[in-house]
Amino acid sequence: MNVQSSRRTLLRASTMAGAAAVLSGCVTAGGDDPAEQATGAVTEDNPLGVPEGADLEVVMFDGGYGQEYTQHAVTLYEERHPDATVTHEGLQKVGEVLQPRFVSGEPPDVVDNTGAGRLDIAALAEAGQLTDLAELLDAPSLDDPAVKVRDLLLPGVVADGTLDGTPYFLNYSYVAWGIWYSRSLFESKGWTVPETWDDMLALCGEIKDAGIAPWTWQGKFPEYMMDPLQSLAAKAGGLDLVYAVDNLEADAWRQDGMLAAADAIHRLVTGGHILEGSEGLSHTEAQNAWCNGEAAFLPCGSWIEGEQQGVTPEGFDMAMAAVPALSGADALPYGAVQGSSSESFLVPAQAANPRGGLEYLRCLFSGEVARGFAESAKAMPVVKGATEGLELSSGLASVAAALEAAGDGVFGYKYRTWYPELAVEVDTATGELLAGRTDPEQWSDRIQAAADAVAADDSVAKYER
Missing domain, CATH: 3.40.190.10 (Periplasmic binding protein-like II)
Structure with a gap:
């Protein structure tokens, strides 16, 4: 992707x-x-x-x-x-x-x-x-x-x-974009992939107690972590939120679902659930650390198995899970996946x-x-x-199973293709959020200002869903 x-x-x-x-x-x-x-x-x-x-x-x-x-x-x-x-x-x-x-x-x-x-x-x-x-x-x-x-x-x-x-x-x-983990590691520890974000945070505590970082991410390229964030937002706000973002609607990035998603990801930072130094890692460095067992979860698209096949340990059994539900009242069905x-x-x-x-x-x-x-x-x-x-x-096989389970609950954003300058600002702001240098409200305000600027720029061709 x-x-x-x-x-x-x-x-x-x-x-x-x-x-x-x-x-x-x-x-x-x-x-x-x-x-x-x-x-x-x-x-x-x-x-x-x-x-x-x-x-x-x-x-x-x-x-x-x-x-x-x-x-x-x-x-x-x-x-x-x-x-x-x-x-x-x-x-x-x-x-x-x-x-x-x-x-x-x-x-x-x-x-x-x-x-x-x-x-x-x-x-x-x-x-x-x-x-x-x-x-x-x-x-x-x-x-x-x-x-x-x-x-x-x-x-x-x-x-x-x-x-x-x-x-x-x-x-x-x-x-398909989701959260990746090692089946063999989870089976050996008795861990279950969480279905809600509250369950995720609780499991992060167990993982830390086992001496493993719950998460790592490709810090030099914040788009990787933006994927679970915008998945959480879509689950909370439904396709109306996704289309509002793509259509450059006023306050789309300040919707409750978007703010709740940013807060959920931010809690990984404030809870100390991210491998130390992840902010400075390239995509390969973060993915290698994950394959080496330094972290339990990694955000990525479904290309990762092919990209890592030269360094993945035998028996690692990587698998992708859908991003957990943000709450029990999500607008999209359980198991919805970005694809x-x-x-x-x-x-x-x-x-x-x-x-x-x-x-x-x-x-x-x-x-x-x-x-x-x-x-x-x-x-x-x-x-x-x-x-x-x-x-x-x-x-x-896990990707195929996730897409089959999602059924009609497969969603996707188009703003990256339509408005690449906005995508750059989204990623920059997300990097700041993951580094703990900004909070969810400041994050959303910064991106909304960038989206408003694109919407007001007559030199930029506009598209609509």
Whole structure:
């Protein structure tokens, strides 16, 4: 979430603010002199009109999901277009590296725009820098020519990549966010995953008595801890609260549910329930400390199993649980979980080979690549049926079970994609809250002021749920 990968090295790095600001100001610079775009004959075997022999450049975010699945798609592409030369490169600071290329009108043909340093998709769309993916979605799938690409995708995936009625990007991974723990540790200690926040705080006391820190978190990237906070808020205030936040409504961040959620997270700080020094840890440092048994709980998205597979001890049996209920009167049902598609792939409008870019995505969203992704990345792809028949790992099985238990109680926020400058302020304020330098009321006031500023800024394109 995937963002993923974002929100791993996926979804976090301090470059996002600068990249978003620069993009908002000058992303249109390359628009006056678009690259010459190659086209080919449309045939049954080449439904998207890929020009044979044209080079293809793929740039992906190199995060927790690794590069195996995007390389797999390269192999399929090369099998279908043997005269093409495909360049594949993995990056972590996607926005920082690619923003100048968008400005100069020389972007790659495919971009996996993920990570905290990602490009501002809303600004790119507003500037006409993204290819409409409707033609890809209506193309015959690689798996079955009688089935369109759009019909292979899980519900909500197309909508997640749509801005003002146009599908501009497609997310690859279905991400759920929750609280992670070691099944083997909890079984050995006789601990039960809490169902309410009061139960959580009580269990934190037991965990401390056992000589283990109850929580750690990826302190250098506060978005990780914002995930359980906004989950608590959604549970308390329901979808009305979620939509009010996304729609930049007045006092959305001061609602009772939001304040109660901030107070719940703040009580981890005031209660001394967080591993000392967590504020200064990177995502990998915090996650390694958790895997080493220094802390019992860790907030993260469902990419973590794949990201940690090289360092997770044998028998750790990581699992994800839904964020506990805030109270007995929550607006969303017990077990509701934050989830959405993540890991955003797009085709730049000024790419030299956009037809090839669309074809690459047709390969990427095939059942063959999706199954390989589930196995190598230990994550859920957005392609229907991709995990059927697979023996799921401990973490992935727990994610699947949590989503099944949540049923219709899966929710998600969109303000991070729509208003990245607001997201930066949210994360900065949340870091201050977790460091004990601000309280819940000051936290909400600071974010509300930032949201109000975005709402009043006519230069920022607005979206509504």
